[in-house]
Amino acid sequence: MALPFLTQARAPLTREIGTVNEHGDAGIISIPAERPLTVYVDRKELVTLMTLGARPEWLVLGYLRNQRLVRSVEEVESITVDWEVGAAAVKTRSGIKRLKERTARRVVTTGCGQGSVFGGLMDEIESIHLPPAASITQAQLYGILNAIRLQESTYKSAGSVHGCALFRGDEMQLFVEDVGRHNAIDTIAGWMWMQSEDVAPGEISSAGRPPLGAASVGAPIFYTTGRLTSEMIIKSAQMGVPIVVSRSGITQMGHEIAQRLDLCAIGRATNRHFLCYCAPHRLHLQPELAGPKLRAVA
Amino acid sequence: MALPFLTQARAPLTREIGTVNEHGDAGIISIPAERPLTVYVDRKELVTLMTLGARPEWLVLGYLRNQRLVRSVEEVESITVDWEVGAAAVKTRSGIKRLKERTARRVVTTGCGQGSVFGGLMDEIESIHLPPAASITQAQLYGILNAIRLQESTYKSAGSVHGCALFRGDEMQLFVEDVGRHNAIDTIAGWMWMQSEDVAPGEISSAGRPPLGAASVGAPIFYTTGRLTSEMIIKSAQMGVPIVVSRSGITQMGHEIAQRLDLCAIGRATNRHFLCYCAPHRLHLQPELAGPKLRAVA
Numbered sequence: 001m002a003l004p005f006l007t008q009a010r011a012p013l014t015r016e017i018g019t020v021n022e023h024g025d026a027g028i029i030s031i032p033a034e035r036p037l038t039v040y041v042d043r044k045e046l047v048t049l050m051t052l053g054a055r056p057e058w059l060v061l062g063y064l065r066n067q068r069l070v071r072s073v074e075e076v077e078s079i080t081v082d083w084e085v086g087a088a089a090v091k092t093r094s095g096i097k098r099l100k101e102r103t104a105r106r107v108v109t110t111g112c113g114q115g116s117v118f119g120g121l122m123d124e125i126e127s128i129h130l131p132p133a134a135s136i137t138q139a140q141l142y143g144i145l146n147a148i149r150l151q152e153s154t155y156k157s158a159g160s161v162h163g164c165a166l167f168r169g170d171e172m173q174l175f176v177e178d179v180g181r182h183n184a185i186d187t188i189a190g191w192m193w194m195q196s197e198d199v200a201p202g203e204i205s206s207a208g209r210p211p212l213g214a215a216s217v218g219a220p221i222f223y224t225t226g227r228l229t230s231e232m233i234i235k236s237a238q239m240g241v242p243i244v245v246s247r248s249g250i251t252q253m254g255h256e257i258a259q260r261l262d263l264c265a266i267g268r269a270t271n272r273h274f275l276c277y278c279a280p281h282r283l284h285l286q287p288e289l290a291g292p293k294l295r296a297v298a
Numbered sequence: 299m300a301l302p303f304l305t306q307a308r309a310p311l312t313r314e315i316g317t318v319n320e321h322g323d324a325g326i327i328s329i330p331a332e333r334p335l336t337v338y339v340d341r342k343e344l345v346t347l348m349t350l351g352a353r354p355e356w357l358v359l360g361y362l363r364n365q366r367l368v369r370s371v372e373e374v375e376s377i378t379v380d381w382e383v384g385a386a387a388v389k390t391r392s393g394i395k396r397l398k399e400r401t402a403r404r405v406v407t408t409g410c411g412q413g414s415v416f417g418g419l420m421d422e423i424e425s426i427h428l429p430p431a432a433s434i435t436q437a438q439l440y441g442i443l444n445a446i447r448l449q450e451s452t453y454k455s456a457g458s459v460h461g462c463a464l465f466r467g468d469e470m471q472l473f474v475e476d477v478g479r480h481n482a483i484d485t486i487a488g489w490m491w492m493q494s495e496d497v498a499p500g501e502i503s504s505a506g507r508p509p510l511g512a513a514s515v516g517a518p519i520f521y522t523t524g525r526l527t528s529e530m531i532i533k534s535a536q537m538g539v540p541i542v543v544s545r546s547g548i549t550q551m552g553h554e555i556a557q558r559l560d561l562c563a564i565g566r567a568t569n570r571h572f573l574c575y576c577a578p579h580r581l582h583l584q585p586e587l588a589g590p591k592l593r594a595v596a
Contacts, residue, residue: 015550017548017553017575019573019574019575020573020574020578020581020583021571021572021573021574022436022570022571022572022583022585022587022588023585023588023591024583024585027573029573031547031548031549031550031553032549032550033550034527034528034549034550034551034552035550035551036551050527050528050551138320158547159546159547160525160546160547160548160549179527179549227458229332229348229477230332230348248458249329249456249457249458250315250329250458251329251330251332251458251477252313252329252330252331252332252333253332253333253334253348254332255315255329272320273319273320274319274320275317275318275319275325275327276317276318276319277315277317280318283318285318285320285322287320287321287322289320290320290321293321
């Protein structure tokens with residue numbers, strides 16, 4: 001399989017600004033960088049993404065994948081990012097058919113904002129079949145939460161970004177941050193494709209397919225600091241990830257779609273606490289690991 | 299001035315779902331409702347918004363305003379929301395010119411997601427002039443934070459929503475929640491127009507224009523639980539609001555645009571703490587209200 005050529009454009013992830021606090025004291029803090037990246041596909045302008053800029057090539061690749069504009073990583077010949085002009089030039093091997101038509105419908109989704117998911121995405125949910133046997137143990141879940149806690153991050157130094165990570169069991173494979181959490185999950189989707197992860201969206205056939213990395217075991221598990229909205233659930237399912245863990249809660253559409261997909265959605269996950277919202281059969285409880293129950297004082 | 303006719307479609311704001319926690323205990327929690335609302339302008343499909351559904355008519359009106367598709371509230375004859383079919387029918391008095399062309403460019407913005415702001419919005423920043431004398435005192439800021447703390451909310455009962463509010467001085471005029479914070483600010487923009495707030499976007503001329511309500515005094519101040527991203531700053535400025543307060547932080551583009559607009563951006567605002575990021579001359583510090591400084595123990 002021919003993987004696309006990707007540049008490795010880097011740019012500073014934070015910048016310093018001056019502040020004044022409640023005591024009238026001047027100070028300096030770091031804030032996350034945020035820069036426009038206009039995506040051109042075969043020289044046609046597609047979209048402008050606002051991004052932290054940590055992994056712009058994977059972001060663009062994952063964006064094309066999650067918007068279902070590209071069906072296979074092999075369709076992309078190269079992605080060239082140039083921060084000087086804020087542009088990502090995507091070259092495809094044989095063009096994208098009906099690009100204009102396929103990006104015409106607009107659904108403004110929830111996120112924290114009005115995320116744009118090109119139309120037809122919801123229609124394809126029915127074609128996604130997640131591996132029925134994929135599961136997570138409570139011990140693995142605690143391992144994930146601990147790994148996130150220990151992870152160095154732009155969030156810790158500058159705040160105001162969302163983090164996402166991909167795990168196999170409790171082994172972290174990739175950690176990504178961006179100003180928008182959709183960018184973070186798209187970046188993970190792009191990275192997955194670059195790992196010769198050659199299962200097309202919606203064609204996940206069984207729990208038994210080879211793990212991404214040689215040393216990795218267990219089902220793929222997606223972690224996000226953000227809420228489990230419909231788009232996060234859909235994107236996760238599109239990547240063939242049947243288990244999603246969030247520090248935050250879930251929205252109604254996220255819940256409905258997770259139920260339809262039999263996707264295990266776990267939220268409010270910090271320290272030893274969590275709530276499993278959907279598909280609890282995928283979660284092997286080990287309540288003895290949870291510590292003592294807090295009791296209300298009479 | 300002829301204000302549009304608006305329905306008052308209501309729908310439940312929360313729903314209950316079953317959960318399992320870390321002890322293996324089953325429970326019931328409330329989550330925010332989230333429903334698609336497809337906006338038709340003169341029978342042409344424009345966009346689908348995912349919304350909590352608290353104030354759908356103001357949301358649609360504010361969306362049209364903040365996307366600059368409608369320049370004056372008088373252009374809209376009626377907005378009819380029907381939750382049975384998830385549709386908002388907008389009837390204009392004389393049509394929107396070049397609707398298709400004006401919604402063709404797409405900028406995927408930060409938010410928490412990939413918010414969609416129709417192109418050209420950034421181009422118009424230069425035309426916005428915020429009232430130079432508008433300011434806020436530290437006492438007013440504390441009054442705002444206290445009012446937010448006391449406000450009954452879907453957030454308190456179900457989490458996973460963003461809240462926005464509009465103040466005059468420290469008097470709350472409107473409090474809105476939605477699954478997406480852009481929906482919340484758009485809803486405020488719609489409400490402002492319905493208050494015969496007849497200043498067109500970008501045409502705020504002075505600090506001395508009449509206050510919205512008879513009893514209200516002081517500059518308009520916008521509060522949001524979400525981050526101060528570029529779109530939030532731009533939308534606030536478009537509504538003629540020169541002071542923005544957030545529980546969260548600021549992103550780089552938000553900071554740059556606030557500086558260019560001379561918009562006072564205050565973040566990390568909880569209890570008595572805050573950081574003023576931009577235009578500190580609009581903030582009258584009263585450090586004696588801040589309480590004692592915390593000192594590091596040697």
